[in-house]
Amino acid sequence: MKIKLHIDVMMAKRKMSAGELAERIGITPANLSILKNNKAKAVRFSTLEALCRVLECQPGDLLEYDTSEGALEDSNLHNTG
Numbered sequence: 001m002k003i004k005l006h007i008d009v010m011m012a013k014r015k016m017s018a019g020e021l022a023e024r025i026g027i028t029p030a031n032l033s034i035l036k037n038n039k040a041k042a043v044r045f046s047t048l049e050a051l052c053r054v055l056e057c058q059p060g061d062l063l064e065y066d067t068s069e070g071a072l073e074d075s076n077l078h079n080t081g
Helices: 008-014 020-023 028-036 043-054 069-077
Strands: 004-007 064-066
Touching: 008 020, 008 043, 020 028, 020 043, 064 069
Parallel strands: none
Antiparallel strands: 004 064
16 A cells, blocks of 8 residues: 555554544544554545544644555556556
């Protein structure tokens, strides 16, 4: 996956548990785990907005575009065009 989420980094900076964050942004702990572990295929803007509001950060603090070979090869596996 070329896009990585750094939710765990911001949670550590804010000294916030996963359970507390999930509750405050209105998603299940299981869905937060999917986001934290970079297993999500998409993120709703409303979820990103809630993450930024609760973690007091900008989208760029949470998102990273990964240009490493492994990330590019993995994303090409899903490219059918």
